[in-house]
Amino acid sequence: MIDFIQNTVDGVMFGSSYALLAIGFTIVFGVMRRINLAFGASIMLGAYVGTWLHVHYQVPVLVVALTTIAGTVLAGIYIERLCFHAVRRDAALASMVSSFVIWMQLEEASIHLLPERTYAFPGLFAAGAYELGPFLFRAEQTTMLVVAAVMVGVLHLLLHRTRFGVALRAISENPLAAAYMGINAAWVVLCAFALVSMVGGIAGYAILATDEQITPFFGLWATFKGLIAMMLGGMGSLPGAIVGGLLLGVVEANALWYLGTEYRDLSAFLLLFAMLVLRPGGLMGQRILGREELAFRRV
Amino acid sequence: MLELSGLSKHFGGVKAVDGLDLTVNEGEIFGLIGPNGSGKSTTINLICGVFAETAGTVRFRGDLMNGKPPHRRLRAGIARTFQNIRLFPNLTVWQNLWVAQNSRQDVATQGFLPRWFGATRRTRQEIAGLLELADLGHKDDELASNLAFGEQRRLEFARAAAARPKLLLLDEPAAGMNQQEIDDLSQRIRRVRDSGVTILLVEHVMELVMGVTEQMAVLNFGRKIASGTPGEVQRDRAVQEAYLGTAGSTSRPGEGGD
Numbered sequence: 078m079i080d081f082i083q084n085t086v087d088g089v090m091f092g093s094s095y096a097l098l099a100i101g102f103t104i105v106f107g108v109m110r111r112i113n114l115a116f117g118a119s120i121m122l123g124a125y126v127g128t129w130l131h132v133h134y135q136v137p138v139l140v141v142a143l144t145t146i147a148g149t150v151l152a153g154i155y156i157e158r159l160c161f162h163a164v165r166r167d168a169a170l171a172s173m174v175s176s177f178v179i180w181m182q183l184e185e186a187s188i189h190l191l192p193e194r195t196y197a198f199p200g201l202f203a204a205g206a207y208e209l210g211p212f213l214f215r216a217e218q219t220t221m222l223v224v225a226a227v228m229v230g231v232l233h234l235l236l237h238r239t240r241f242g243v244a245l246r247a248i249s250e251n252p253l254a255a256a257y258m259g260i261n262a263a264w265v266v267l268c269a270f271a272l273v274s275m276v277g278g279i280a281g282y283a284i285l286a287t288d289e290q291i292t293p294f295f296g297l298w299a300t301f302k303g304l305i306a307m308m309l310g311g312m313g314s315l316p317g318a319i320v321g322g323l324l325l326g327v328v329e330a331n332a333l334w335y336l337g338t339e340y341r342d343l344s345a346f347l348l349l350f351a352m353l354v355l356r357p358g359g360l361m362g363q364r365i366l367g368r369e370e371l372a373f374r375r376v
Numbered sequence: 377m378l379e380l381s382g383l384s385k386h387f388g389g390v391k392a393v394d395g396l397d398l399t400v401n402e403g404e405i406f407g408l409i410g411p412n413g414s415g416k417s418t419t420i421n422l423i424c425g426v427f428a429e430t431a432g433t434v435r436f437r438g439d440l441m442n443g444k445p446p447h448r449r450l451r452a453g454i455a456r457t458f459q460n461i462r463l464f465p466n467l468t469v470w471q472n473l474w475v476a477q478n479s480r481q482d483v484a485t486q487g488f489l490p491r492w493f494g495a496t497r498r499t500r501q502e503i504a505g506l507l508e509l510a511d512l513g514h515k516d517d518e519l520a521s522n523l524a525f526g527e528q529r530r531l532e533f534a535r536a537a538a539a540r541p542k543l544l545l546l547d548e549p550a551a552g553m554n555q556q557e558i559d560d561l562s563q564r565i566r567r568v569r570d571s572g573v574t575i576l577l578v579e580h581v582m583e584l585v586m587g588v589t590e591q592m593a594v595l596n597f598g599r600k601i602a603s604g605t606p607g608e609v610q611r612d613r614a615v616q617e618a619y620l621g622t623a624g625s626t627s628r629p630g631e632g633g634d
Contacts, residue, residue: 255475
């Protein structure tokens, strides 16, 4: 029992980073009904630029963190311009395919920067752990949880209390009416991409600092985890992304403990499979499905 | 104020609007009527920039509007309401109004941070005024989707007014309203006009059009068949034929522009 609780605690902590990745997917999907497959790769590019600076110029760790975030934001803007802004509104599939192409491009760019192998990734502070009763908490993971909670709070305030967030939600509910009301959707969407890229960059840094290494598979890994967590929670739902991320983390942590390393990712796929069969809309997806239906009726 | 000349929109072989000339003067309440499928909604959509015209020009206060996207036209001062309500259902009433404040004046006078990340006292006062106009002051925190039908209509009207338009296009605002609501609407339209807004009213409901407009035009098959004051139009033979005779009552195959 103590093992299970310990695993669950670990899972929630690590799952908070999955939640941030899922938020990146879910906000883009909620507003544009499109999936940005290159999201993970954009984080990877940012992290590679940061690592490259660290390896070649020994910049301080704080600079690595800021470079990772800034690089991800720039890559996110690049993706938005090429795959989303330039592709017609009704061509969602074309956007997805082109974002896959950009994924490959960003991954190649990263690998050219630091040729294919694993590099150490610096954390902001030395790894450590502390005990509370029978449970062990890793400092980096606790930081990750705190960072994720703060980010979610900030995002919630942004989406509900600022004109930017309200405009973003207006566009997601009725893009045509939003255009007539004078909302410049192109600009708001670009800002939304920059915003979720920033969230992604912060999540990416926290994950890599916990792993203490970076490999060329990070882009693929981040896209997978984010997409799975989003689908578990329900596409387009912000609370869903959080619940999906935490659930994924908990299931993975327990699979890792009870079944072994090789079952960690397999358990994630099994979980997604079960969810898609039992509740295709995801945990919090019902309302979204209803709204989707409304949107279709409106057309 | 608004000048359409030779305006045409063809969908395939269907001439939804065909060589329309129309002038709306500043401060007017101008009515645009016509049987179903006569091209009224297409005209509104052309003025707002939903789709590109096949031929002709739209001029607003002397500026050519052709090719400008809807949000630029709104900034120039053209706002509209919709025939079927298009509110933002999961935003509150207050947020529906807030998010629509995108006039050139709003964009220019509010600083970037207060505009996008906060609400100034003046913004709040203006929204309070709009809520009062729509008689929704007590429902500002309600989700738009929870409003009754009539309240949604009023909110849409107020939302269009939130953009400080110089020209307000009303697309069948009285559809589904009872007499009391139509009277309230007439008053609201006059009130907005008196605050300096020109109004182009597209409507089926004759009491409203005849009661509130000063100048009007009648469309049929995408063409203007009559114009003048409501009294003149009512006596026009072509209009009587379009509405009562053979031309208006038979359905026209393939007419899909409305």
